[in-house]
Amino acid sequence: MNRRHILAGSAAGAALVPLAVPGLASAQPxxxxxxxxxxxxxxxxxxxxxxxxxxxxxxxxxxxxxxxxxxxxxxxxxxxxxxxxxxxxxxxxxxxxxxxxxxxxxxxxxxxxxxxxxxxxxxxxxxxxxxxxxxxxxxxxxxxxxxxxxxxxxQMGGWLKKEIRSTEDLQGLKFRIAGLGGSVMQKLGVVPQQIAPSDIYPSLERGVIDGAEYIGPYDDEKLGFGRVARYYYYPGFQEAxxxxxxxxxxxxxxxxxxxxxxxxxxxxxxxxxxxxxxxxxANPPALRRLVAGGTQLRGYPREVMQSLYRAAQELYAELGAQNARFKAIHEHWDRFRVEQIQWFRVAEDSLANFQAVATAPR
Missing domain, CATH: 3.40.190.170 (Bacterial extracellular solute-binding protein, family 7)
Incomplete structure (x- = not known):
């Protein structure tokens, strides 16, 4: 038999016979x-x-x-x-x-x-x-x-029922905030509240709390915070x-x-x-809708931001003194953070700041 015919016949037969390879679902639990x-x-x-x-x-x-x-x-x-x-x-x-x-x-x-x-x-x-x-x-x-x-x-800084013009306005404020952000604000007289997301709106509505941070415009709009708190603050220093x-x-x-x-x-x-x-x-159009609906957008005063930053550094030093593991992780984290800030300042933030000014409405 011609060898060429044998090879051709073998190839044709192989094309007709399905490969016996088990599917992943049968090969794994x-x-x-x-x-x-x-x-x-x-x-x-x-x-x-x-x-x-x-x-x-x-x-x-x-x-x-x-x-x-x-x-x-x-x-x-x-x-x-x-x-x-x-x-x-x-x-x-x-x-x-x-x-x-x-x-x-x-x-x-x-x-x-x-x-x-x-x-x-x-x-x-x-x-x-x-x-x-x-x-x-x-x-x-x-x-x-x-x-x-x-x-x-x-994230955003949060929703408040009253304006914040100075650090004195934080005294006694009952504010829903998760994580160490609450411990930082507590140093400036805030009474932090850790409340599950689904319970934030009723707590604001009933006056159990005076304000709350959650995420940003898209989710905050869905949860209806703008109906029970007028002022919407930025930036979200607590979760960048x-x-x-x-x-x-x-x-x-x-x-x-x-x-x-x-x-x-x-x-x-x-x-x-x-x-x-x-x-x-999703956040930019949601913010436009909130503002169009009466939300008052406010930036935290520089004095407040500086006070919060100092309070954060004090907190990290205190936690490090009490918890050796926190101290070690913070040192590792902070070295990377500072290096990234310096790099972004040169390569990204400079362009972002220029474009923010160049594209501002005139």
Whole structure:
């Protein structure tokens, strides 16, 4: 037989026979995880970050790895997700580490510190400058594997029922604020309140609090804060580029196949950047609508900002004296922060400032 005919026949036969390669779903274990979320379902961007993770993992695993996201209180209360995940009551959860700074102030580094870094710098520190390595023992003690998975970008300073003209106007102010931002404001006479997102509006409406910070125009508009507080302050000194965490029970993480671990890390990185981008798109028109509806936009007076900055540095020194781990992480974080400020001042902020003036309405 002609050798050429044999080869041709073999090639044709190969084209007709399906390859016996098992699909990923049959090659990997089928997992069903629960993921409670600290943020209300109505906040489609922030709540939706967890949904991005769940969708991508499902797609990459060909349906073998399913994560079901639930709203606050449906499975776990909004501010108890770290405990539930650490105890193994649920396999994972979506929340902000700064909610749990009362357990250890070092948790705040996982999200944001007052007068901290923007979203790009935060992602860089956590993932490429050793930040997650610094935080790993903190989360391991809580039986948690932490993955950065969401970012709001720069936040606003918050809603107030009265104007703030000086630091004296902060005295006795009952203000909802999460994380170490509340400890900073407390130094200037504010009475900080840590309230779950879904409870902020009724607390403002009933006068339980005098003001509240949450995120920014897009989400704040959805939650209706402009109906119960007139003045909207900026900048959000407390969270310049905060990370939100996808927390995984440590034993569950260690039991995952390496492929599933990679899927989660990849999906969370996408969710981080996707949420920041979506807020960049959604916040400007939302702010215009709020102002058109009667919201009074105000910048914190420079005197107030300077007082807040000094209070923040005092707080970090005090916490460092009490907590050696906080001190070590802060030194690592602050070196990177200062270097980034200097670099951005040359390369990015100078152009941004010029363009802000050049494009201002005349």
């Amino acid at each position: 089928r997992l069903r995880w629960r993921c409670p979320n600290s943020f209300p379902r109505s906040l489609d961007t922030l709540y939706g970050a967890a949904e991005i993770v769940a969708r991508r993992v499902r797609e990459m695993s060909d349906g073998a790895f399913e994560i079901t996201v639930s709203g606050p209180g449906e499975v776990v209360p909004a501010l108890q997700i770290l405990d539930a995940v650490g105890q193994g009551s649920v396999e994972c959860g979506f929340t902000s580490a700064l909610f749990y700074f009362g357990k250890d102030p070092s948790f705040a580094f996982g999200s944001a510190l007052p007068f901290g870094m923007n979203s790009r710098q935060t992602f860089a520190w956590l993932n490429y400058a050793g930040g997650r390595d610094q935080l790993r023992p903190v989360f391991a003690e809580a039986n948690i594997h932490q993955i950065p998975a969401g970012c709001t970008g720069a 580029g905060p990370n939100t965490d996808f927390m995984v029970n440590l034993r569950a993480w260690e039991a995952l196949p390496k492929a599933y671990q990679s899927m989660l890390e990849t999906a969370c990185a996408e969710a981080f950047h996707a949420t920041a981008a979506k807020y960049d798109v």
